[in-house]
Amino acid sequence: MGVLRPRDGLWDILAKSFTPKLYPRGSMIYRQGFHAEEFYYLEKGKIKIFITSENGTEKTLTVKEGGGVFGEAAFFDGLPRVSSAKTIADSAIITITREKMMSCIKKEPQFAMDLMAYLAQTVRMLSAQLDNMTFHNAGERIAGMLLTLSGDGGTVNATQDDMAALAGVSRITVSRVLSGFTKKGWVKTSYRSVTITDKAAVREFASKSSL
Numbered sequence: 001m002g003v004l005r006p007r008d009g010l011w012d013i014l015a016k017s018f019t020p021k022l023y024p025r026g027s028m029i030y031r032q033g034f035h036a037e038e039f040y041y042l043e044k045g046k047i048k049i050f051i052t053s054e055n056g057t058e059k060t061l062t063v064k065e066g067g068g069v070f071g072e073a074a075f076f077d078g079l080p081r082v083s084s085a086k087t088i089a090d091s092a093i094i095t096i097t098r099e100k101m102m103s104c105i106k107k108e109p110q111f112a113m114d115l116m117a118y119l120a121q122t123v124r125m126l127s128a129q130l131d132n133m134t135f136h137n138a139g140e141r142i143a144g145m146l147l148t149l150s151g152d153g154g155t156v157n158a159t160q161d162d163m164a165a166l167a168g169v170s171r172i173t174v175s176r177v178l179s180g181f182t183k184k185g186w187v188k189t190s191y192r193s194v195t196i197t198d199k200a201a202v203r204e205f206a207s208k209s210s211l
Contacts, residue, residue: 020092036074045091060165143206
């Protein structure tokens with residue numbers, strides 16, 4: 001599972017061109033089933049993307065922190081949104097309409113190519129996540145999730161509930177696996193965060209297949 005690596009400064013034109021709106025924690029940004037007239041740039045803060053079943057059960061798909069876009073899939077394919085987005089920390093968000101996007105492309109034509117490359121990386125990452133959920137056991141999935149969310153810095157800023165939802169396991173399983181990783185010296189845990197201290201070992205463990 002990889003981490004999306006957009007070109008350095010890819011989103012700078014959005015931050016420089018438009019003023020973000022401040023959303024307090026718990027704000028709904030968009031809802032599942034609605035058509036998309038815009039997508040969003042998360043300048044700072046934290047959101048979760050989730051789906052809701054007919055009986056009201058929620059499943060978190062991903063957690064995003066400042067510095068990237070979200071809600072772009074339905075914007076580009078014209079179909080109803082398949083997920084909802086809600087802030088889980090106070091956030092600054094820029095709403096990007098088609099008019100704003102075209103304005104950015106006119107200012108910096110390369111932005112269009114970079115955006116398409118970023119969307120292609122998103123598809124590649126989703127494919128890797130599907131592989132992870134299909135062919136790996138709970139411990140391997142948690143290891144892969146940690147690698148995906150940690151980035152270059154090696155730290156995952158998420159609760160165990162968030163990590164459980166992302167890995168498709170229970171919070172108790174996350175706690176047990178992280179305890180095992182800590183004993184091996186692979187990670188260090190603290191309140192609402194996990195730091196990978198031996199990325200090579202975690203990567204090797206995540207690459208195993210349970211089939």
